[in-house]
Ligand SMILES: O=C(O)CCC(=O)C(=O)O
């Protein structure tokens with residue numbers, strides 16, 4: 001979704017000096033030496049850096065006036081933007097734009113082409129009101145720019161405590177280097193939070209926005225089903241649209257953006273991500289490799305804060321027991337020439353790879369490839 005072409009909301013965000021989202025198809029990282037050593041060294045400084053112990057996040061560091069970033073935010077040079085990246089990094093402005101109000105066949109054709117190649121596309125006429133998008137972005141800004149005393153009570157990574165969690169770097173104590181980002185993470189479906197569970201600044205906008213995103217996701221699943229030659233309700237019946245978890249990302253301005261990242265290169269762990277401000281992206285695994293899950297990362301930059309809202313649409317019930325693998329209709333071609341490329345997995349196993357592998361963030365699907 002690109003609200004920028006349809007709405008202006010005060011204050012208008014200045015364009016970032018660098019591409020805000022890079023999409024890459026380079027081979028995975030090769031460097032994971034001394035991982036254990038790195039982790040051991042990382043933990044105490046992570047607390048001391050005033051990110052987690054203060055519960056003030058990266059924004060707290062910026063407010064305290066740092067002019068150089070703490071060492072835990074230093075990423076390996078080979079993972080940072082390089083001059084010679086240009087050929088393999090696509091910036092979000094280059095992704096295809098699909099008008100969902102175009103004739104159905106045309107939309108299905110375009111969705112198929114986009115999902116099979118880049119795995120990432122931007123939609124217009126998507127039915128999410130411009131006012132709802134602008135209000136959601138303003139709400140995320142509003143919360144993050146509150147005094148730390150207001151934000152601190154929400155600071156937790158404990159999913160059993162609340163459906164609205166504020167933290168800086170979910171994997172702060174597992175990753176090789178921390179990212180220049182704070183997040184409010186919301187569990188919105190199938191069991192929504194009560195309005196009182198959300199930070200006050202986010203109460204008004206969140207329910208309207210996420211309700212509209214669920215509707216949009218349902219129609220994208222229909223389009224993806226049809227683009228795979230399946231019945232329109234195939235992916236919905238598999239449960240792909242039951243759950244909604246929303247990462248509200250706040251990327252404070254960074255004094256040394258050349259040393260760190262807003263988010264490292266990764267693929268998302270869900271069936272579909274609806275990304276406010278940058279696009280709508282990929283479905284994976286069950287298409288037997290036909291639809292792509294785009295690798296992406298976020299650069300840090302000086303200037304003003306950047307805000308994004310990534311809505312992860314996924315399976316709800318039975319995440320530890322239901323198995324997902326290539327859809328039978330997609331692997332049994334009449335000539336037998338399309339064998340399954342991936343083994344089946346549960347959602348929990350699929351997501352779990354992210355944490356087990358730490359900084360080694362290969363595209364998730366690679367781990368489940370059949371030889
Ligand atoms: O901020 C963005 O544009 C992307 C965020 C993202 O990749 C994520 O939250 O998974």
Ligand SMILES: [Fe+2]
Pocket residue numbers: 266267268296310
């Ligand atoms: Fe992502």
